Amino acid sequence: MNLNLLKGIYVPILTPIKENEEVDVEKLREHVNYIIDNGVHGILAHGSNGEFYMFDDDDYELIAKTIVEEAKGRVPVLMGIGAIRTSKAIKLAKLGEKLGVDGLSLLQPMFLKPNDEELFLYFKEIADSVPNLPVLLYNNPRVGYTMSGDLVERLAREVPNIKGMKDSSGDINQLMEFIRRTRDLEFKVFGGKDTMIYASLAVGAVGSVCSTANIFPEIVTSIYNEYVAGNLKESLELQYRFNPVRIAQDKASFPVATKDMGNIQGLKVGKPVKPNLPSKESLVEFFKTKIDEAGLLKK
Numbered sequence: 152m153n154l155n156l157l158k159g160i161y162v163p164i165l166t167p168i169k170e171n172e173e174v175d176v177e178k179l180r181e182h183v184n185y186i187i188d189n190g191v192h193g194i195l196a197h198g199s200n201g202e203f204y205m206f207d208d209d210d211y212e213l214i215a216k217t218i219v220e221e222a223k224g225r226v227p228v229l230m231g232i233g234a235i236r237t238s239k240a241i242k243l244a245k246l247g248e249k250l251g252v253d254g255l256s257l258l259q260p261m262f263l264k265p266n267d268e269e270l271f272l273y274f275k276e277i278a279d280s281v282p283n284l285p286v287l288l289y290n291n292p293r294v295g296y297t298m299s300g301d302l303v304e305r306l307a308r309e310v311p312n313i314k315g316m317k318d319s320s321g322d323i324n325q326l327m328e329f330i331r332r333t334r335d336l337e338f339k340v341f342g343g344k345d346t347m348i349y350a351s352l353a354v355g356a357v358g359s360v361c362s363t364a365n366i367f368p369e370i371v372t373s374i375y376n377e378y379v380a381g382n383l384k385e386s387l388e389l390q391y392r393f394n395p396v397r398i399a400q401d402k403a404s405f406p407v408a409t410k411d412m413g414n415i416q417g418l419k420v421g422k423p424v425k426p427n428l429p430s431k432e433s434l435v436e437f438f439k440t441k442i443d444e445a446g447l448l449k450k
Contacts, residue, residue: 186364315338334355
């Protein structure tokens with residue numbers, strides 16, 4: 152189990168779609184090459200910005216299979232799982248193993264609000280079903296609750312192949328607590344807020360999972376690369392230069408702005424899956440302004 156791959160900037164890759172909402176496989180292949188060619192360190196298939204919750208089982212497999220095939224081992228590919236039912240999550244975990252992913256990212260169950268014992272068994276049973284794959288927890292308060300430090304520490308210590316986590320809470324105190332409790336282990340903690348790449352690295356994270364790396368991979372990866380090279384001032388300045396672009400996305404409904412900005416930059420990733428709709432022209436113009444102010448607009 153190679154854990155050296157768990158570092159750097161991972162991108163929760165967008166899923167391009169056609170007008171009829173079919174997966175645009177050719178555009179997906181193009182996008183895999185775009186982000187790899189521009190420096191990302193890893194890909195997360197079926198992350199939140201990949202709209203995994205919108206696709207049926209056949210499309211889910213098609214998307215992950217296409218990404219693994221097109222990456223061709225150039226960067227590691229993790230696969231996200233966001234199932235509520237434990238047996239469904241196990242089925243998807245085994246699918247990922249069959250497709251040849253390098254690891255899994257497990258979101259806590261949506262809609263329900265399980266207690267820590269229920270969550271422990273949920274994550275343990277999924278991880279146990281694929282003992283040869285590294286598994287990352289994915290703490291995302293968007294589901295309605297957050298993982299506790301006690302739960303994360305117990306999973307890190309008691310389940311052999313749970314090897315890390317992504318924390319999208321945006322709470323630096325919580326991120327630090329996850330790192331503090333597991334820092335004596337080979338447990339890799341990623342930040343999950345694009346505006347906090349520098350801050351996450353400063354408190355001990357190994358990298359970040361950044362949706363904006365779909366669109367602006369050069370600057371997002373440079374924040375990380377400059378930091379690990381010891382160029383802290385340069386890294387922080389890049390973070391400050393970039394943050395207004397990411398903050399601007401909050402004016403759109405999730406995850407519409409990522410596709411809006413991708414299309415602004417000429418990536419032709421298609422519309423969001425309904426019921427989400429592309430942003431109105433006035434908001435698109437606002438996005439263009441913020442991108443241009445950061446010196447990132449492709450003209």
